[in-house]
Amino acid sequence: MIIKSMSRKTKSFSQLYHYMKSGSSLSSEYDVFRHNLYATQDKDIVREFLNNARFVKSRKNGNYLFHEVISITKSSKLTLAEEKQRLLDIIQVYVQKRCDRNLVAGYLHDEKDNNVHYHLMISSNEVDSPVNQRLTKFEFDKAKRETEKYVIATYPELEQDILISATSKQRKTHQSNKASEVKRRGGRLEKRENVYKTLNSIFAQSKSMQNFFARLAQNNIQMYNRGKAIGFITLEDGKKYRLKTLKLEAEFKEFETRISEPEHSQKEEDKKRGQAAEKNKQTQSSHTTSQTSSQRSVTELERRKAQAENIRKQSHNKDRDRGKEH
Structure with missing residues (x-):
């Protein structure tokens, strides 16, 4: 079992919370953990952490939260659901020893081939406390050691190596086993x-x-x-x-992009063909309109010529009639 702790000096509750949740499969009742929280909706949980952080007086290099990861290697004897159930119980024991009065939210991640692990977001101060939790290195190490001892004694089927509370002899044995594991891997x-x-x-x-x-x-x-x-x-x-x-x-x-290009090219080609056909149609329509207009102009010209000819003939006939009278 491995326990990692990372402190944060900014109020990045929302970012960490959504990172933890988005990485969880949320496929079982064991994938979510909450401690000292009344809220159940995401935005309300983040708001509860922020409101609790406001009690702490701001100071240079002060911590606002802790991001901790508790990981166990996968066992050959248990199903994934059984491992999740045991890990959730381990988280409850760890939180009780490490930060029983703090706000804690967590999500289980199971995407790794060789382990399942819990991400925890822990407030730096206890609920409504104006000061950060006073946890010395000795106290933190003690919480980790006691949690590991609980795991070894309660869940031998998890097949966890003794790492945190190991004696020097056990560390040597573990290093020897690790060398064999490297060879096997x-x-x-x-x-x-x-x-x-x-x-x-x-x-x-x-x-x-x-x-x-x-x-x-x-x-x-x-x-x-x-x-x-x-x-x-x-x-x-x-x-x-x-x-x-x-x-x-x-x-x-790159493969996805490559196989989508022919389809895209075909669509572009079809689009170009459609545009060319539309342009040709417009050209033909314009040509037809021009022809019709020309035909109308010719007809109008012929009509005017005929009218002029009639007027000329009528004028000629009148002149001829006058000549006869004289």
């Missing part, structure tokens, strides 16, 4: 490297989404989505690999 890392190379090749060679999924199937790989996260499963062993963990996000985005 060599095969695991080699497998991940193979998956990396296979997926990278598929991203580069696929010409369409249909072709992409066909190549995945040929390599016994299946794609999955978990919220906004994208991952891949090797069907032969059911092992999951997140795109982010494999560091292939840029390659996958």
